[in-house]
Amino acid sequence: MMTSVLPLIITLxxxxxxxxxxxxxxxxxxxxxxxxxxxAGRSMGPVTxxxxxxxxxxxxxxxxxxxxxxxxxxxxxxxxxxxLAYLALVAWYFGPKVWAFGERFGHVTQASAIADRYQSxxxxxxxxxxxxxxSVAYAVLQTIxxxxxxFVMSGGQIPIWAxxxxxxxxxxVYLYVSGQRAIGRTNAFQGVLMLIxxxxxxxxxxHSASGSWNFGTVFARLxxxxxxxxxxxxxxxxxxxxxxxxxxxxxxxxxMPPVWTQWMSAASARTIRRSATWLPTYYLVxxxxxxxxxxxxxxxxxxARADTVALEYAMQHLPAxxxxxxxxxxxxxxMSSCEPFLHSVALTCSRDVLQPALKLSDRQAGRLxxxxxxxxxxxVIAPLAIAEPGNLxxxxxxxxxxxxxxxxxxxxxxxxxxxxxxGVAAGILAGFVITVAFTTLWPHPLGIHAGxxxxxxxxxxxxxxxxxxxxxxxxxxxxxxxxxxxxxxxSLARRTPSxxxxxxxxxxxxxxxxxx
Amino acid sequence: MSQYFxxxxxxxxxxxxxxxxxxxxxxxxxxxGLVNRPVLVMGLPAVAVWSYLIIFACCGVMALGNLLVAEExxxxx
Numbered sequence: 128m129m130t131s132v133l134p135l136i137i138t139l140x141x142x143x144x145x146x147x148x149x150x151x152x153x154x155x156x157x158x159x160x161x162x163x164x165x166x167a168g169r170s171m172g173p174v175t176x177x178x179x180x181x182x183x184x185x186x187x188x189x190x191x192x193x194x195x196x197x198x199x200x201x202x203x204x205x206x207x208x209x210x211l212a213y214l215a216l217v218a219w220y221f222g223p224k225v226w227a228f229g230e231r232f233g234h235v236t237q238a239s240a241i242a243d244r245y246q247s248x249x250x251x252x253x254x255x256x257x258x259x260x261x262s263v264a265y266a267v268l269q270t271i272x273x274x275x276x277x278f279v280m281s282g283g284q285i286p287i288w289a290x291x292x293x294x295x296x297x298x299x300v301y302l303y304v305s306g307q308r309a310i311g312r313t314n315a316f317q318g319v320l321m322l323i324x325x326x327x328x329x330x331x332x333x334h335s336a337s338g339s340w341n342f343g344t345v346f347a348r349l350x351x352x353x354x355x356x357x358x359x360x361x362x363x364x365x366x367x368x369x370x371x372x373x374x375x376x377x378x379x380x381x382x383m384p385p386v387w388t389q390w391m392s393a394a395s396a397r398t399i400r401r402s403a404t405w406l407p408t409y410y411l412v413x414x415x416x417x418x419x420x421x422x423x424x425x426x427x428x429x430x431a432r433a434d435t436v437a438l439e440y441a442m443q444h445l446p447a448x449x450x451x452x453x454x455x456x457x458x459x460x461x462m463s464s465c466e467p468f469l470h471s472v473a474l475t476c477s478r479d480v481l482q483p484a485l486k487l488s489d490r491q492a493g494r495l496x497x498x499x500x501x502x503x504x505x506x507v508i509a510p511l512a513i514a515e516p517g518n519l520x521x522x523x524x525x526x527x528x529x530x531x532x533x534x535x536x537x538x539x540x541x542x543x544x545x546x547x548x549x550g551v552a553a554g555i556l557a558g559f560v561i562t563v564a565f566t567t568l569w570p571h572p573l574g575i576h577a578g579x580x581x582x583x584x585x586x587x588x589x590x591x592x593x594x595x596x597x598x599x600x601x602x603x604x605x606x607x608x609x610x611x612x613x614x615x616x617x618s619l620a621r622r623t624p625s626x627x628x629x630x631x632x633x634x635x636x637x638x639x640x641x642x643x
Numbered sequence: 644m645s646q647y648f649x650x651x652x653x654x655x656x657x658x659x660x661x662x663x664x665x666x667x668x669x670x671x672x673x674x675x676g677l678v679n680r681p682v683l684v685m686g687l688p689a690v691a692v693w694s695y696l697i698i699f700a701c702c703g704v705m706a707l708g709n710l711l712v713a714e715e716x717x718x719x720x
Contacts, residue, residue, distance in 0.1 A: 202688050202690045202691065205690055205691055205694040208694045208695070208698060209670040209694050209697055209698075212666075212670075212697060212698040212701040213666075213667060213670070213701070215701055215705070216663055216666070216667070216701055216704070216705065219705045219708065220663075341686060342686060342687065343683065343685070343686020343687065344686075346683055346686060346687060346688055347683065347686070350681060350682075350683055354681040355681075357681040357682075357683075357688045357689075357690070358679050358680060358681050358690065359675070359679050359690070368672040368673075368675065368676055368679075369672070371671070371672065371675060372671040372672045372675070375670060375671055376671065379667075397713070400705070400708075400709055400713060401709075403705060404702060404705040404706050404709060405702060407698040407699070407701045407702050408698070408699075408702060410698055411695070411698075414691070414695070417691075541649065542648055542649045543647075543648050543649070544649075608649075611649065612649040614652045614653075614656075615649070615652070
């Protein structure tokens, strides 16, 4: 138990700064439209977008889970760095197209794009609801992490329930006031803070453990004493080549709704490309924290909970200033990942579920999305975070399982014009059932990720059903693929200029809704 | 509208696609098996160094894509 109050002051100081930044992000703009509150009026520049996506994807896992994995398993932890880099490739290719869909057709959520492409509000609402289940579970886990940090930094003086209330209240207020702009600004601050904290902690811990600033001294000792930590399947023996490979591939094709919203918040398609190009460099943040986990193998051999290794090491061996910075950095990581998910759930429930069901105007849906934050946090997130139900991780896994199985919807949006509603629904349903069964009943058969098994059934069924059922309306498909594959139309126009000019005249201009 | 899968239409597009596939293949089996040894490279585990090489290779491939296909892909629309 800590005696200094400095770590708590630094951690609470971070909360206060985040609050001020979040509130000031609004900058006098009206937040009454979904376009402004939901996607920041599509205005974010490349640096803000870089830090927004980077900080959003680097959760408390980087400061707690990743050192814990290094401590318990060793080198398998680096699969995270690889799949995060691959997510940047995904953002580079798909992000500009998603942005263009949103800009031309008025989409502000992932589910609204699905509903539009497949001409099925029902499919959009289903995607919104199930993605929301996974998003809520993820947000709850991040909230628990935030409250735990406040509990530790206060030496037990701030109980978990009070930490949950404090963190959610801050997020609720600045999200309500500034929407996606608050997420952009606070994530930018949190992203820079996390980078500084991770490298400070990693270097200082290395120096305190080995007398050198060089990470190599830690690994040289590890190589002599515990070489099993340096190769797959790791010291735990559970990260086979098959699981490493399929985990990376499944994580790479899981398009979570907040990421979609982040892409739509960019000022232009080119902005996304510029941010995505350098996004992988941010994941250097993982290396120093992983080194702290490896140091724990020698210094904290009897630790009960692997994911507390960085905190425990800091409290026992580092100065109070660095402990406080670690608390602030970990809290920043939790909050920066939590807030996009909360925002996305409120946005998609309003836009894709309640707006079509209650026939609301865009302005009414925009107001509703903002107000939904409060019941969402007070009645769902806070009780779950305080109660910490044992099956929360299972709910998260099921939600993420669904996220990986929505792949056919995106294949049909970007890569295959023949995809239709029936094919997508059949693929998602079959893949989801397989993924849930292989997550809960028979976990990861043959050491292959459950989501990968799901895709093995999902994708062939999706293609088969799409081919034997009626295609989607040609005009809708053309509207999407003029953006997803514009070169097809350019080459067609060169071959048949008269035909194309007639077709262009017949194509719908835009599906953007008029604000009432 | 063609009903076939979208594929690149120029050698530039194919080159960038090949780069994407190459960096993805580099991070998974069987390639990862080739670097899976308990040796240190520049003081870091071989798999860790390989992971960070992949990270920088991803940046390189995307930078190449910006040069070669961004306009073709409708970035400036």
